[in-house]
Amino acid sequence: MQEIELLSPARNSEIGIAAIDCGADSVYIAAPKYGARAQAGNSFEDIARLCSYAHKFGAKVYLTLNTILYDSELEEAKDYLWEAYRNGIDAVIVQDFALLKMERPPIPLFASTQTDIRTPEKAALLEKLGFERLILARELSLKQIKEIRKATSAPLESFVHGALCVSYSGQCYLSRYMTGRSANRGECAQVCRSNYDLVDQDGNILAKDNPLLSLKDMNRSLRMEDLIDAGVTSFKIEGRLKNVSYVKNIVSLYDSVLQKIIAEKNKDGEKFRRSSLGRKRADFTPDAEKTFSRGYTDYFLDGKRGDWKSRDAAKGMGEFIGTVTSVKGGGQSMVRFTYDSNKPIHNSDGLCFASKGKVTAGYRANSCSGNTVEIFSKDAQIKKGDLIYRNLDSAFEKQLENTPPRMIDTTLDVFLSDGHIAISANIQDKSKTFVFFLRGDRAQNPETAKGLIRKQLGKTAKHFSFTVNSIDGDDIYFYKTSSLNGIRAELAESLEKYLEETRQRTKPHPVAEKKDFSPLKDLAKEAFKEGGSSYLRNSSNRLSKEVYTELGLSDIQPSYEQAPPKDAILMRCKYCIRYQLGMCKKESKDTRRLYLKNGNNTLALDFDCAKCEMLVTGSL
Numbered sequence: 001m002q003e004i005e006l007l008s009p010a011r012n013s014e015i016g017i018a019a020i021d022c023g024a025d026s027v028y029i030a031a032p033k034y035g036a037r038a039q040a041g042n043s044f045e046d047i048a049r050l051c052s053y054a055h056k057f058g059a060k061v062y063l064t065l066n067t068i069l070y071d072s073e074l075e076e077a078k079d080y081l082w083e084a085y086r087n088g089i090d091a092v093i094v095q096d097f098a099l100l101k102m103e104r105p106p107i108p109l110f111a112s113t114q115t116d117i118r119t120p121e122k123a124a125l126l127e128k129l130g131f132e133r134l135i136l137a138r139e140l141s142l143k144q145i146k147e148i149r150k151a152t153s154a155p156l157e158s159f160v161h162g163a164l165c166v167s168y169s170g171q172c173y174l175s176r177y178m179t180g181r182s183a184n185r186g187e188c189a190q191v192c193r194s195n196y197d198l199v200d201q202d203g204n205i206l207a208k209d210n211p212l213l214s215l216k217d218m219n220r221s222l223r224m225e226d227l228i229d230a231g232v233t234s235f236k237i238e239g240r241l242k243n244v245s246y247v248k249n250i251v252s253l254y255d256s257v258l259q260k261i262i263a264e265k266n267k268d269g270e271k272f273r274r275s276s277l278g279r280k281r282a283d284f285t286p287d288a289e290k291t292f293s294r295g296y297t298d299y300f301l302d303g304k305r306g307d308w309k310s311r312d313a314a315k316g317m318g319e320f321i322g323t324v325t326s327v328k329g330g331g332q333s334m335v336r337f338t339y340d341s342n343k344p345i346h347n348s349d350g351l352c353f354a355s356k357g358k359v360t361a362g363y364r365a366n367s368c369s370g371n372t373v374e375i376f377s378k379d380a381q382i383k384k385g386d387l388i389y390r391n392l393d394s395a396f397e398k399q400l401e402n403t404p405p406r407m408i409d410t411t412l413d414v415f416l417s418d419g420h421i422a423i424s425a426n427i428q429d430k431s432k433t434f435v436f437f438l439r440g441d442r443a444q445n446p447e448t449a450k451g452l453i454r455k456q457l458g459k460t461a462k463h464f465s466f467t468v469n470s471i472d473g474d475d476i477y478f479y480k481t482s483s484l485n486g487i488r489a490e491l492a493e494s495l496e497k498y499l500e501e502t503r504q505r506t507k508p509h510p511v512a513e514k515k516d517f518s519p520l521k522d523l524a525k526e527a528f529k530e531g532g533s534s535y536l537r538n539s540s541n542r543l544s545k546e547v548y549t550e551l552g553l554s555d556i557q558p559s560y561e562q563a564p565p566k567d568a569i570l571m572r573c574k575y576c577i578r579y580q581l582g583m584c585k586k587e588s589k590d591t592r593r594l595y596l597k598n599g600n601n602t603l604a605l606d607f608d609c610a611k612c613e614m615l616v617t618g619s620l
Contacts, residue, residue: 001429003275004233006258007062007157008251009240011040013050015247016061020053021406022248023255025276026060028093030240031080034073035064036095036114038186040240044087051088055503056463056496057406059276060090064240066112068184068540068559069096078102093135095170095184098543100129100515108132113159114170114184118144120151125527127154128520129547133234137168138218139574141303142230149231156231160224161250161288162238164215164299164308166192167571167616173560174570177618178601182561194598198577201593212577212596213616214310219288219296221253225261226301228272246291248400253286277427277499278408278463284399292316292391300574305612309580312357318391321345324353327382335380338372339388345373350392353382360386407465410495412457416440416473421487423457425495426469430502434494436487440477449478456484461492521552528553570603571616578607578614585609 008024010016016027029050032041051061063084069077077099081092085105092099092107095114111131117123118137126134135157136145149156165172172183174191181187193214198207220227224235235258237250262272288296294310294317311317322341329335345351349365351373361381367374375382413424424433443449454468466488479487517524539545540559548556560568576584583590586609596603596616606615 001271001273002233004228004258004262004272005235005275006251006254007234007236008247009162009237009242010050010247011240011242012042013046013053015244016050017053018244018403019247019251020057020059021280021403022251022282023280023406024059024251025274026062026090026234027054028062028064028236028240030064031084034067034069034077034080034186035240036066036112036184036186037064037240044083047084047089048087051090055088055500057276057278057408058499058503061088062110063089063092064112065099066093066095066114067186068561069098069544070562071541074098074102074541074543078104081105081107091133096540096544097129097547098541100517100547101543110157111135112170113137116168116170117148118168119527120147121523121526122528123148123152123154125520125523125551127152128523129517130515133157135236136232138164139168139300141300142226143303145227145230145232155233157234157236158227158232159218159238160220160227160235160254161218162242163294164218164297166213166215166573166575168573171572172570173564173568174603174616176561177564177568177570178598184559185561191598192571196596196598196603198581199595199597201595206594207581210312211310212580213575214294215308215575216295216297216310217293218299219293220298220301221257221288223298223301224254224257225265228261228265242292245397245400248282248403249284249286249291249396250288252280252282252284253288255280256286273428278406280406281404283404284396287319287396289319290390290393290396292318305576305579307580308575311354315352315359316391317352317354317359317389318350319343319389319393321351321388321390324382324384324386324388327384329380333378334366334374334376335382336372336374337382341371341388343390344368345388345390346393346395348392348394349390351375352389352391353386354389355383355386362391405463407460407463409467410464411467411469412491413469414453414457414471414473416471416475416477418475418477421477421479423487423491425491427495427499430499432495432498434491436490438479438483438487440479440483443476443478446476449476452481453479453484456481457488457491459488461488462496464492464495466491517547517550518552524551524553567617569615569617571614573614573616574612576607576612576614577605 005025008019008027010027010029019027030040054061081104085107091110093110093112095112109131110133111126113135117134123134133155138159175189176182178191179189181189195209196212197205199205265272297308321343322339325338325340327337345365345368347368351363353361363375365373366376411426415422420435421438422435450471458466458468539556578584594605604617
């Protein structure tokens with residue numbers, strides 16, 4: 001039976017619990033520090049609370065400890081590992097190789113996407129080093145994923161939804177270069193979302209005041225079966241800084257998609273199941289268009305380039321509604337407009353207006369009647385012909401507010417005998433019989449007695465939804481309603497304890513502190529041959545340097561954060577501005593040198609056409 005996992009972000013424990021309720025099989029969350037999102041730290045008390053809730057459903061919680069570490073932080077990072085283990089964390093997502101050398105608890109390490117897994121050789125090396133899951137680079141095609149699957153046996157995790165970094169993860173130093181805030185330290189300033197001018201070597205402006213490095217968001221909800229067939233078993237949603245509405249909506253969307261795929265595959269004789277127990281009970285219809293995005297793309301999945309750049313505004317414009325057909329008012333306290341769409345706008349909806357690809361204004365709808373909307377504003381800049389987008393759907397948000405808790409469907413087979421009632425509880429492939437002592441009288445009307453048993457036991461208790469499948473026995477007994485209610489409560493308590501006792505963490509393969517990695521030298525040479533020493537610039541502490549040295553790698557540099565070299569490649573990208581603007585060197589004779597300008601910053605663009613990559617470097 002192949003287990004499939006839907007992995008959700010959790011900014012905090014409340015959002016993590018909401019993700020579990022909406023169908024996530026696991027969540028990832030940060031500790032107080034070192035989680036690659038400085039604004040998404042959590043106390044271990046909150047993490048313990050999340051673990052306790054998730055484990056009721058066999059769901060898992062992964063700790064993100066995926067920044068690069070300095071020598072002064074190694075001891076605290078090790079303490080975090082142990083504290084996470086004590087509080088129930090199931091695995092740790094890491095970037096820094098220092099953790100391979102630490103005295104750590106028997107807890108699995110997952111290789112973060114920050115480790116830049118793009119080749120079978122790199123994937124194989126990381127597995128040999130002891131990483132028990134490989135989180136793939138977002139830029140991979142299905143063909144490349146299949147090649148990695150053939151070269152490794154570790155589970156593969158792939159991002160399927162959320163914001164896209166323009167640079168290969170772990171290979172971006174642009175934020176550090178321009179602001180002093182390092183993405184590899186969890187402090188990305190998102191300067192890739194800023195506006196730039198594109199100029200050539202002669203100073204000619206080719207594009208002006210445009211977010212030229214800003215990509216659309218990923219949405220692979222229609223490509224999940226392709227990814228499963230390629231060998232991916234964990235599907236990751238990006239967004240540890242996103243709010244609870246985003247998580248509820250997007251998790252519910254992918255949960256529904258996976259359930260349909262698994263049902264169809266199992267009809268054909270394949271054996272798939274979700275990695276956790278239970279089902280969501282949310283009664284809203286998920287819709288990715290109603291959640292923040294910069295437009296959507298499935299990226300390089302088919303091995304072909306496409307229109308990956310976000311709109312001319314790197315903001316979330318939202319769901320397209322229609323076009324403004326008339327405007328009245330303006331310069332007064334209220335503006336009234338009409339629009340040409342059958343999508344209703346509701347009071348308090350957030351609206352975004354755009355003209356020629358650029359956002360011109362944003363307002364709240366104050367009064368709506370049919371296709372007429374009033375906005376209370378003295379200076380509303382709305383014109384006939386403007387495109388209308390909705391970035392806040394107030395009616396949809398209300399549907400998301402009160403999500404029912406998740407439940408575990410449990411069928412019961414009941415056997416009655418004088419003085420006791422034996423109940424076999426069945427959940428997926430798990431079955432456990434519990435015996436309760438309960439006196440009753442032989443039923444004068446067995447069918448009526450069975451009906452009462454079926455009714456009272458076939459209800460909910462704790463997070464279990466019980467359904468009585470069969471009732472049998474030497475004789476049928478009549479029990480009081482209160483007694484059956486008590487048995488149902490006891491059954492839920494006993495079943496919860498049983499599931500906790502049988503819950504198994506991912507089988508650990510701990511790496512001893514003094515493990516020697518030198519036998520992997522040949523594999524390491526192949527894994528790091530592309531890109532040269534730029535792949536090693538996260539050697540920011542003595543333990544990671546020790547790993548690299550044992551792997552026989554030369555030219556080990558301090559991390560960019562510690563000693564920024566003047567000639568460093570700031571970003572290495574699959575995305576290419578030349579291709580986006582129709583200036584690809586393979587298809588045109590345009591060989592001009594290109595630069596990006598933002599205020600006092602000038603960035604030089606180089607193009608490695610053999611690898612179909614764009615390189616961004618600093619330029620004085």
